[in-house]
Amino acid sequence: MKFLKIAAIAIFCFCCSISFSQTDTTPDNQVTEYPKRSYTTTSVANLEPIKIDGVLDEATWDAVEWTTDYTQFEPDNGAAPTEQTKMKIVYDDKNLYVAFKCYQADPSTIEKRMGRRDDFPGDWVEINIDSYGDERTGFSFTASASGVKGDEFISNNGNFDGSWNPIWYLDTKIDDDGWTAEMRIPLSQLRFGKDDEQVWGIQSTRRYFRNEERSTWQQLPANPPGWVSSFGELRGIKGLKPQKQLEIQPYTVGKLDTYEKEPGNPFRDGSDTKLTGGLDAKIGVTNDLTLDLTINPDFGQVDADPGAVALDGFEIFFQERRPFFVENKSVFDFNVGGGADNLFFSRRIGRSPQGSAFGATTVFVDQPINSTILGAAKFSGKTQNGWTLGVLESVTAKEFADVINQDGSESETVVEPLTNYFVGRVQKDFNDNNSYVGGIFTATHRNMEDNLQFLHSHAYSGGLDFLHNWKDRKYYVTGKFNYSHVRGSKEAIEETQRSIRHLFARPDASHLEVDPNRTSLTGTGGSFEIGKGGGGNWRYGTGGNWKSPEFEINDIGFLRQADDIRQYTFVTRNFNTSTSWYRRANLRGNLSTAFDFEGNYNRIQYEIGGFVNYKNNWWSDFGAAHKPRIFTNTALQGGPRWRFNEENFWFFFSGTDQRKKLSFRAGHVNSQAKQDNFAFYNYEFGVRYQPLNTLSLNLDLEYSENPNKTQYVTTRNFNGDPRYITAAIDQETLSATLRVNYNINPNLTIQYYGQPFIFKAKYSDFNFVNNPIAEDINERVTLFNNDQITFEEGGYLIDEDADGATDYSFGDPNFAFVQFRSNLVMRWEYIPGSEIFLVWSQGITGVGDPDNSFGTIIDNQLLRQRPQNTFLIKATYRFVL
Template identity: 80%
Template sequence: MKGLTNLMFLLLFGIVGAQETETDVKLKKRSYTTTAVGALESPKIDGSITEPAWDLVAWTSDYVEFEPDNGTAPTEQTKMKIIYDDKNLYVAFKCYQKDPETIERRMGRRDDFPGDWVEINIDSYGDDRTGFSFTASASGVKGDEFISNNGNFDDSWNPIWYLDTKIDSDGWTAEMRIPLSQLRFSNADEQVWGIQSTRRYFKNEERSTWQPLPANPPGWVSEFGDLLGIKGIKPQKQLEIQPYTVAQLDTYEKEIGNPFRDGSDTKLTGGLDAKIGVTNDLTLDVTINPDFGQVDADPGAVALDGFEIFFQERRPFFVENKSVFDFQIGGDADNLFFSRRIGRSPQRSPFGATTAYIDQPNNTTILGAAKFSGKTKDGLTVGVLESVTAKEFADVIDVDGSESEELVEPLTNYLVGRVQQDFNDNNSYIGGIFTSAIRNMDDNVSFLHAQAYSGGLDFKHNWKDRTYYVEGSAVMSNVRGSAESILRSQTAITHLFQRVDADHVQVDPTRTQLTGTGGRFEFGKGGGGDWRYAIGGNFKSPELELNDLGFLRQADDIRQYAVLRRLFNKPTSWYRQANLRVSLSSSFDFEGNYNRIQYEIGGFVNWKNNWWSEVGAVHKPRIFVNTFLRGGPRWRYSDENYIFLFSGTDQRKKLSFSGGTVQSRSKQDNFSVYRYEINARYQPLNSLSLSLGVDYDDSPSKTQYVTERNFNGTPRYVLGAIDRETLSATLRVNYSINPNLTIQYYGQPFIFKAKFSDFNYVNDAIASDLNNRISLYDNSQISFEEGAYLVDEDLDGNTDYSFGDPDFAFVQFRSNLVVRWEYIPGSEIFLVWSQGVTGIGDPENSFNTIVDNQLLSQKPQNTFLVKATYRFVL
């Protein structure tokens, strides 16, 4: 604890010193006054900016450089005009460039933000926290994002709006028409909106803004200027209906005798998405039988620690506006709402001893979902999401030829409700959330919770122009069901109530519910000057359970942390921007065990030539893990030290590279990590870009968990030395025929090998010396016969216990080829070809042999689909 105290003292000393030396500069807020088109004809969107209506207002200019040389005049200046009619907002930009030949006109699909671009951000709510962003690239590519939490940009938002651009002798121009139905604003007769405009000057990788900003501002939307002069407009109740139809063909290798694997399957289906403006502030999104066939596949991954792997949500309905429902409680991904639980893979496998063939759905069918969200003029954010997933069955054929249907997932209703109320001139908010997952239970799925509820309260307060903040949350969960389901939760790796050395938890096989709590608290400095800091912590009680509709990796955990950063925002002769950081973190469990302490120092620099580098070092003098032995005693890892170094070339260049390494080693070579990554990107044409990333990871360990066995009435925890290697490569090809017609390819082979040797067992799980922690089996104690290891630990000539060969190799190839055509704004046609190979390789083989024998020699599964959508705007 002495080291923790000393470092905390240094952090606080640095914080005090930083506050004493900083001088904050309050920049003057700008305003722009627009006017209505009136009797004049509204502008035609052609990029020319020549219509008489544009002469009603003056240009506004005087953009100021934001990055890299904050507060100075930009290399090239920009002008902006804004006018409106009763249905639309019109925005014009004139981006000066002395040599138009240097304008970078790279193509890309929507939200790629390629080359030179200019954008406008609109805070039509006037709440200093949320906004709408519209970006125009010089090549005509559109970008649009919803801004939440004063700076989180969500590019899944896809409104209908119109854009055209032109190159001229002065540079380039952009002209936008933004329907008012795509914005949200009050019914006040005279509106005051927040606005900001940013231009990217590609040649110098420079950002300039209309409203001047300090370097590293305390927020984004809160720093906007004002748009004045909008009078008499009426909020538009949005009504959009988008039906779709999908034709799909799956082909795969035929399996002789298996009627479920005859070589091909076909499907024709349809569904509907709708967006309905209930009021001018609140929108109802509805999806019926949604299809996500064009969504990228998840990357390859293998976990040996027993925990669930977290994958990002990629489905459009759940991704759009997801920030409204976000409720983090600390940890990497811990959240009360994890939308991938909706439509998850069925949780029951009906495979039994007499099963010959089985046809089980890959995912649970989402019958429908509705999402009600928005923000009122009084600063109340509301979000309600409800979804129903179908009862799913697997078709089963037994060895005697009998056929049956087996329930693998029950009918389930999911509900999430979220509110946040702004106050204190939008500098503070308080909010709450409630979630529920209610299943229509059946005996076959009695291992699942019948009901799962969670709720929480959160708050944040900013003061002194958002320089300082304090935030926190408190949550509670309750799960109910059969004694079987609650016992399953108690003994799951998230909880492990059966841990043999834990006195504060115990397994009760008669319980029918669990109730847990959690929370977090943090205060810090988020703006002003060159110093930032944060001090906080979070906790999750042993009975906290969120995994029916949320994500929780590990309960029974208390963590504290402190972070101090120094920003170097003023460019020098050798860098554009840089930062240094130092941090510490520690953790305990609810029994008071001191499990972990970690110290880290790191830094980032963007060099003068626009290359970049990041370096850091971490020291972990104390590492105890409650979950390593899967219910056994706390396990101690030897002290660990690691360093990381990543760097990259100028990403604007036609050919650019990045790469790096992580090098970790623990005391007595308990375990090591040697990770190498290299990425290359090549843009031979404005319309074509290619990228390739290769990752190799070698993570040997002397103590990888294998299994638990019984030795003379005593638990025996069997470990082994492991040589673990991972190799993956990710290829992406993007070809943009024009901004509305693109071809994208994604492909990733993934290989994982695990080879065991030097088996051992746990002696003293928390001994500081590795030689006292474990004992190696000698050759006379262990032998390998017919795919299993036989252990005669007491050397009496009889096998005391045995375990299977843990060696394995996993191989996978996933690819996706998507042609996307937005034939009119908001309406699309997708042509998709997906291909996949998954199998088990031979860990004795080299990577090259595995590729030849397990990947290239297998017949892949192919999916071909055509999806067409049409968006009706009513």
């Protein structure tokens, strides 16, 4: 409790000091209203064509007036910007044209740094267009002073998705007044209705790099209740004909893999070659709805996943990186209660085969790394009357592993069945776009094989969701209801019941029981939240979520743990008016609890934190938490409910001005439990250096220690009863991530990604669980004495009753995991939408000696090992029909 008192006093004093220095005294219940601006455009279809060269010299631009009077959004909300901006918009039958004049008294101070597409380290200006007119959805087009393009799809009134890559045209120029940007946006890349006269929402934002300042065309309060709903209006759009998009993009890939030859193994002869091709297409079924198709897609240019190791038995979540699934993914998102849990997790499609071809007589196996996606189709969009629709259908191939047996015979083994995946999503806006209701349905069907009966044959999930905003979107209430149903063999359903996500076999769970005769499971989940999300300086809310014991969505979704009930309350105080020492800041606090469906009170956590962006653009992010109660149903991986000692943790991260050519960031996380039950010490350091406008380097280093006196090792049988073995563990992790970006021009880039990752785990002080929920760790476990435990080559022998006979044994759990992944990609967009990729990937994965130092492991397991190399050339051409 002393920790909580000190934390409460600290946050109160800090809050008071900032509050007293604030110049903005607007009451929280008062929302500053700004008049909605309007700009009138006109058609220039019969005038001189506009050439996109960044020079606004065509007489056609004189058909409309400039609009200006941008105002600061950050840091001094409502103030005049340091430098003003002007904008013009015209259109013809096929395109929307946008021109910007970004004034700058000293053009030499314009920051022309280049980055990859959708990355803007310098000056930029953008336009956001709500052509649906729904006040929730928009299209964003950004121009950097260096001529790099950025484009994002805006959903849910403020979620920006950079995976959207439309075809459009841009050029910029620097002159005596500052810099100009000229855009041509094909109307086929937008979505709009059939009305003869239309009103679109628009907003324009400029970043003035020198002062790290944002100014907007439509004035906004510091904490707008939504982004798209706050847009101004674009009028004068008459007689536009909806444009049905039709784009076809075939591709071809040549690939060479080289690796260390394995003597006697015909599957590992030192190299493999492959030539393949496929097709992507984008078809505008209507002006509102688009059909995306892919046949035999290739994702060879996608970055590898970062290194990670988990000892808790749970699957590690990795973000989707494949373009087909990333683009417009927000339509299909259906979070089921915080974290990564979602009814749809696209990485299930094309996953690594789940079967194994290894057997008692197997000598060599050639098993595919991923399941082949034969084809996929995605139908998505939003209609003029407020319906958001999404349908995704994909089929993955039956996968075989080639096998060579001891007698020299060859055979094939099915390791993944032919599988069909389906996702359907719908939402309907109403109440002047302040509310929506929606639903989702997913289905996974497998063409089952005899040796894959451990998989579900059918898996279904679905849900309903709603959101209601009121008081000018200042307050909200949202909720979801989810269900799941899986079917399969008795083997498959029993394996699901015993899995780490469900643990029906826990001996102390009176509400759970493994039924070996079941062939299906049906579960539910849901969430509810109500709070204040806009206006004023305060944000707060309260809510909860649940996942029943039988809830199972991992065939096409992602679920970490079922049998879980959570409650939370949070509050944030924003400080958005700059003072003499900061530009903006916030303080936040939350309380959360957890239960299971038996009614066990498993966890409570109090957390406080804050963020400060200082006047010199340095920043700090900090927080602390207290966990007086920590119980878990999964620590013993099938054993009884387990208690950890209460924990305190704090973190502090800070960094220098990210605008500088050389900038740094560093941070530390410190967590400790009573009686030294466990601890976590994490150290991070990052440096970014941009010596040239065309070259940037980023290096991030991370080191962590995670000692634990009661790390689960294994379960063994002792006199007919399960014996849960834990031990003290010293975990160390070291990783470094290097990114190098070189922009030859806005359309020709070279990117490098490399990450060595090392994980070491050393076990000692082996013990067995005595009373898993005892408050004192010495009552929770009992150490083996020297007469009870003996180490022999490869493992430990346990004579628990000290009668001279071995009662049980287990292997040596010490290990070190070593991985190196790198990717060097040259990308050339030789015409808009058409690209050539040259790729060189390297990979090393192995094991090391945990007794060695990191330096020795790096030398032996990384530098002295021959990596696997992949050389790939991929060419695409986008036909716009």
